[in-house]
Amino acid sequence: xxxxxxxxxxxxxxxxxxxxxxxxxxxxxxxxxxxxxxxxxxxxxxxxxxxxxxxxxxxxxxxxxxxxxxxxxxxxxxxxxxxxxxxxxxxxxxxxxxxxxxxxxxxxxxxxxxxxxxxx
Numbered sequence: 001x002x003x004x005x006x007x008x009x010x011x012x013x014x015x016x017x018x019x020x021x022x023x024x025x026x027x028x029x030x031x032x033x034x035x036x037x038x039x040x041x042x043x044x045x046x047x048x049x050x051x052x053x054x055x056x057x058x059x060x061x062x063x064x065x066x067x068x069x070x071x072x073x074x075x076x077x078x079x080x081x082x083x084x085x086x087x088x089x090x091x092x093x094x095x096x097x098x099x100x101x102x103x104x105x106x107x108x109x110x111x112x113x114x115x116x117x118x119x120x
Contacts, residue, residue, distance in 0.1 A: 003081040006095070011048045016073050017057050018045035020066050020100075039063050044100050046075060058095050066100040074103040 008014070020042040025033035033041045041061050049055045060077065069075055079098025085091065 003083055003096075006080040006082050008077050008080050010050070012050040014075050014077055015047045016044060016069050016071050016075050016100075017047045019071050020044050020062075020069055023061060035063050040065070042066060044069060044075075046077065046100070060095045060097050060100060062097045062100050068102040069100055070102070076101050076103050 021044075023033040023041045023043045025031045035041055041063055042065050043059050043061055044066060045057055045059050047055050047057050060080070066075075077097045077100050081096050083094045083096065085094055
């Protein structure tokens with residue numbers, strides 16, 4: 001299967017729609033999918049919205065649990081690849097990333113420094 005690199009800088013704002021969940025390899029046995037090295041593969045649903053377009057949701061697989069990624073938070077996706085697949089008459093595109101990390105919020109440190117303002 002050929003991978004196609006995706007330029008995430010052209011995707012606009014990326015937000016976590018559904019937090020990290022272990023990917024299931026076998027729904028009957030509930031076996032969790034692992035990579036070659038035995039690490040659990042997680043799935044994260046991410047919303048994509050380019051300027052002037054509707055919101056799309058893509059499910060991205062990533063090795064290891066993405067720490068700090070929660071629903072609604074803006075995220076950064078590193079090393080995103082797309083894969084076209086076909087099984088019988090079904091087909092689609094799957095996505096895999098090297099990493100998914102939360103984007104730090106700008107206001108947190110300033111709020112802490114203002115807590116003592118106007119003192120005694």
